[in-house]
Amino acid sequence: MIYRNFAICTLIAAPLIVLAVQSMLPKAPEPAPTQPIIADAPPPPVIIPVAPPSAGVDAPAFGQPMAEAGKPMLAPGAGLPETTVAPTVVTGQMFSPDAAPAGSPNAE
Template sequence: MIYRNFAICTLVAAPLIVLAVQSLLPKPPETAPTQDVIADAPPPPVPMPVAPPVAPPSAAASAPDFGQPMTEAGQPMLAPGAGLPGTSAAPMVDTSQSFTPGKAPPGSPNGE
C-alpha cells in the first residue's frame, strides 16, 4: 500500500517539479532573423571533375599465382588422432545402493 501511494505521488509531483524548475531557469533571448541573414545564401557547389574510365586488366594480370593448394586443404582441423581421443568418455552410471531403476530413492516425494 505504501509503495502504491509513493508511486502515485511521484507521478503527480514529477511534472509539477519540472514545470517549476523550467519557470525559474533563465531563458535564452529570442532574436528574429534579419533580412541580411536570409539574403546571404551559400554559393552553388563546384562541380567535381569526372575521371576517365579505367580499362579492365588482362586475365593474366588479374589472377595472381599462389602455387599449388595446401596439402591439408579440405581436411577437418580437429580429427581423432590429432590431439583428440579416439573415442568419447565412458557413460556415467550411478552404481550406488540408494538408486535403482525401478524404485525411487528413500526420502524423495515418490519414495514409499
C-alpha cells in the first residue's frame, strides 16, 4: 500500500518539479538572423557529374534477357571442385548398424 501511494505521489509531483526547475533556469538568448530570409528564391540546381561512356563495354539492351540467364552461378568446373565420389544410395533399413558407413558413430 505504501508503494502504491509513493508511485501516485511521484507521478503527480515529477511534472511539477520539472516545470518549477525550468522556470528558474536562465533562458538562452535567441540568435538574430544574419541574412534576411528569401522565401521566393528557388534553391540552386544540383549538378550531377556524368561519367563518359567506356569504349570497351557494350551498353546493355534494356528489355532483352541477359546473356547468361538461366545458367547456374556455381557449377562444377566454374569455381567449385569436381565431385570425386558418387553419392551413396542406401537401400533397405536406414538405421541398421550394417548400413552405416565405416568410421561413422553408428557403425559397430
